[in-house]
Amino acid sequence: MSKAEDKAARTETRSTWLLSAPALVLLLFAASGPLIIMLVYSFLTPGKYGNVIWEFSPDAWIGTILSRDIFDGTYSLADAHLTIFWRSVQLSLLTTLFTFLVGFPTAWFIATRTARTRALLLFLITIPFWTNLLIRTIAINQIIRNEGLLNTALLSLGVIDEPLVIIYTNVAVFIGMTYVYLPLMVLPLFAAIDRFDMRLLEAAYDLYASRWQVLRRVILPIVKPGVIAGSILVFIPALGAYVTPRILGGGRNMMIGNFIELQFGQGRNWPLGAALSVLLLVIVTVALMFYVRAATRSDSNG
Amino acid sequence: MVYAIEARSTRKVYGSGSFAVTALDNVSIAIRKGEFFTLLGPSGCGKTTLLRMIAGFETPTSGQILLNGQDISTQPPNQRPINTVFQSYALFPHLSVRENVGFGLKMKGRPDAQIAGTVERVLSLVKLEAMADRKPQQLSGGQQQRVALARALAPEPEVLLLDEPLSALDLKLRKEMQVELKRLQLELGITFIFVTHDQEEALTMSDRIGVMSAGHLLQVGPPREIYNRPVNRFVADFIGETNFIPATIAGGVATVAGGARLAVATDAPTGDHTIAVRPEHVRIGAEGDGALPATVGESVYFGTDSHVHLTLADGTAIVARQQSDATGAGVLAEGSRVGVSFADGSVQVLED
Ligand SMILES: Nc1ncnc2c1ncn2[C@@H]1O[C@H](COP(=O)(O)OP(=O)(O)OP(=O)(O)O)[C@@H](O)[C@H]1O
Ligand SMILES: [Mg+2]
Numbered sequence: 001m002s003k004a005e006d007k008a009a010r011t012e013t014r015s016t017w018l019l020s021a022p023a024l025v026l027l028l029f030a031a032s033g034p035l036i037i038m039l040v041y042s043f044l045t046p047g048k049y050g051n052v053i054w055e056f057s058p059d060a061w062i063g064t065i066l067s068r069d070i071f072d073g074t075y076s077l078a079d080a081h082l083t084i085f086w087r088s089v090q091l092s093l094l095t096t097l098f099t100f101l102v103g104f105p106t107a108w109f110i111a112t113r114t115a116r117t118r119a120l121l122l123f124l125i126t127i128p129f130w131t132n133l134l135i136r137t138i139a140i141n142q143i144i145r146n147e148g149l150l151n152t153a154l155l156s157l158g159v160i161d162e163p164l165v166i167i168y169t170n171v172a173v174f175i176g177m178t179y180v181y182l183p184l185m186v187l188p189l190f191a192a193i194d195r196f197d198m199r200l201l202e203a204a205y206d207l208y209a210s211r212w213q214v215l216r217r218v219i220l221p222i223v224k225p226g227v228i229a230g231s232i233l234v235f236i237p238a239l240g241a242y243v244t245p246r247i248l249g250g251g252r253n254m255m256i257g258n259f260i261e262l263q264f265g266q267g268r269n270w271p272l273g274a275a276l277s278v279l280l281l282v283i284v285t286v287a288l289m290f291y292v293r294a295a296t297r298s299d300s301n302g
Numbered sequence: 303m304v305y306a307i308e309a310r311s312t313r314k315v316y317g318s319g320s321f322a323v324t325a326l327d328n329v330s331i332a333i334r335k336g337e338f339f340t341l342l343g344p345s346g347c348g349k350t351t352l353l354r355m356i357a358g359f360e361t362p363t364s365g366q367i368l369l370n371g372q373d374i375s376t377q378p379p380n381q382r383p384i385n386t387v388f389q390s391y392a393l394f395p396h397l398s399v400r401e402n403v404g405f406g407l408k409m410k411g412r413p414d415a416q417i418a419g420t421v422e423r424v425l426s427l428v429k430l431e432a433m434a435d436r437k438p439q440q441l442s443g444g445q446q447q448r449v450a451l452a453r454a455l456a457p458e459p460e461v462l463l464l465d466e467p468l469s470a471l472d473l474k475l476r477k478e479m480q481v482e483l484k485r486l487q488l489e490l491g492i493t494f495i496f497v498t499h500d501q502e503e504a505l506t507m508s509d510r511i512g513v514m515s516a517g518h519l520l521q522v523g524p525p526r527e528i529y530n531r532p533v534n535r536f537v538a539d540f541i542g543e544t545n546f547i548p549a550t551i552a553g554g555v556a557t558v559a560g561g562a563r564l565a566v567a568t569d570a571p572t573g574d575h576t577i578a579v580r581p582e583h584v585r586i587g588a589e590g591d592g593a594l595p596a597t598v599g600e601s602v603y604f605g606t607d608s609h610v611h612l613t614l615a616d617g618t619a620i621v622a623r624q625q626s627d628a629t630g631a632g633v634l635a636e637g638s639r640v641g642v643s644f645a646d647g648s649v650q651v652l653e654d
Binding site: 199200203217 | 384
């Protein structure tokens with residue numbers, strides 16, 4: 001490399017850094033700042049009326065998975081916490097899977113329309129984002145509650161004799177989350193399918209592939225980046241979901257998000273809340289690493 | 303005789319109502335087993351449409367497509383023992399060259415060991431063994447082309463369809479691939495149906511050529527016949543260069559303006575017609591002695607030969623192709639008067 005080129009490269013590197021400086025500063029304070037506060041708080045002692053006392057204590061971390069017997073001081077697994085974790089993971093995975101199953105045909109349909117129809121459909125997909133999440137969730141509540149739209153309709157049609165109990169169950173949370181996160185799956189899938197060369201379908205079909213094989217061997221591997229992006233965009237917020245389980249799951253069907261909120265509210269145990277938040281972050285990060293690695297590996301050996 | 307592929311009064315209309323486009327109009331064609339058959343015609347004449355119907359991507363609006371004498375008009379592509387080399391190659395970007403080539407066999411459910419063996423053999427056939435583990439994006443255009451060919455050959459189809467497979471290649475590579483394709487076809491004995499709008503490509507490679515225009519099949523025959531005995535003005539004009547001269551034909555003699563009389567086939571249609579003569583069959587000599595009087599115009603030098611532009615007595619412009627000599631002594635001066643004659647049997651009477 002000549003001197004001039006070298007200098008040009010260095011100037012470019014410098015201006016790139018300078019240009020991204022505002023974003024980097026913002027990220028540093030807005031993202032890592034709160035994170036560090038959380039990490040510090042998780043090692044402190046809870047104050048009597050919330051807040052923290054600046055005294056080191058590992059109790060919050062122990063308390064995330066173990067519970068201490070108030071009488072004899074022995075530790076046992078905190079079943080209630082584990083149930084909440086498990087429910088959160090289960091519901092989030094199920095939501096991710098289901099948004100994919102519904103979102104894929106939808107995205108395919110949109111991507112194969114003419115330019116005008118496509119723009120209209122994409123616009124329709126984004127309409128829910130215009131309304132507050134709370135209002136949308138309450139609307140779902142209105143539909144599926146015992147005296148809601150769905151039950152009234154089914155009862156009056158004589159399909160059922162007594163109302164279906166959906167509200168305040170895991171099913172209700174699942175329905176709500178699928179509805180809320182579906183666009184986040186459809187949009188990246190659409191972007192990937194839009195780039196897919198439809199001529200490959202004919203090539204595969206010409207080479208004796210059945211419809212299922214075309215999907216499995218050609219379409220899915222090629223649109224995989226969209227599938228990965230969509231899954232991440234759905235799974236992460238679903239795992240931390242707060243509003244939906246609160247309104248549709250009632251008090252008993254908590255997810256991690258509600259449980260964390262509880263610690264900062266009525267529970268008055270900020271360190272435990274902080275420890276749970278950090279734990280959630282770690283779970284998500286590890287899960288993502290495994291997922292992305294597994295997804296890219298299966299790509300390289302066909 | 304059972305043909306490899308037959309089209310019987312095949313019509314294809316795209317769209318309907320006022321948007322209807324007749325891409326193929328009553329095309330009947332019979333292609334023999336092991337033949338290198340070329341469909342030749344200008345852009346939009348329906349070559350791809352015919353090929354896609356043979357492959358199974360389109361169903362005929364009416365008429366039939368037969369494979370080995372059996373009607374396959376409604377069979378889907380994945381059930382036809384016919385493979386296509388696509389103009390855009392359409393290689394699978396997520397698969398290596400080896401996996402691309404093995405794709406068809408894998409979909410047919412062949413055991414892995416057999417697939418590996420066949421893929422190896424086909425890759426060596428197209429001289430791509432060294433690239434087997436690359437992805438298509440890491441190959442040059444010519445190499446991708448050969449992968450597409452190998453991929454279509456690996457499942458050992460009965461008929462191979464090639465839609466302008468060489469059009470994206472530069473001239474030198476195209477010539478190489480032409481030779482290679484022809485060699486492969488002779489070696490494998492597979493029926494090739496090749497689409498091109500390059501007449502030279504068609505003439506050098508084909509056993510037979512079908513010339514198409516605007517959804518019609520105009521003439522089918524071996525290259526020599528197509529070139530020397532074109533049935534009409536379109537074919538004569540599309541294949542090679544041709545001089546068209548108005549003439550009156552009677553009893554195997556064509557009389558052209560100026561009174562010169564030329565021998566033509568005795569079964570040629572009589573009346574006022576156009577006769578066609580290739581530039582290389584035009585002889586330039588001295589005036590008189592039954593030759594057509596002409597005036598020499600511009601001469602264009604092409605290396606191995608020159609094109610001499612001439613004007614006949616009635617104003618008809620014709621071109622003669624003359625072999626170049628080393629000294630340039632034979633160059634005719636512009637404006638000089640000469641006599642033109644045509645090589646024996648070179649004058650064709652066109653019906654329209
Ligand atoms: N899917 C389609 N819908 C409507 N019209 C079509 C369609 N496909 C082809 N056509 C029309 O049918 C005619 C024949 O098209 P075709 O693609 O067979 O031509 P071609 O001979 O292969 O031309 P080229 O040499 O340019 O590839 C054209 O007029 C084209 O516009
Ligand atoms: Mg075409």
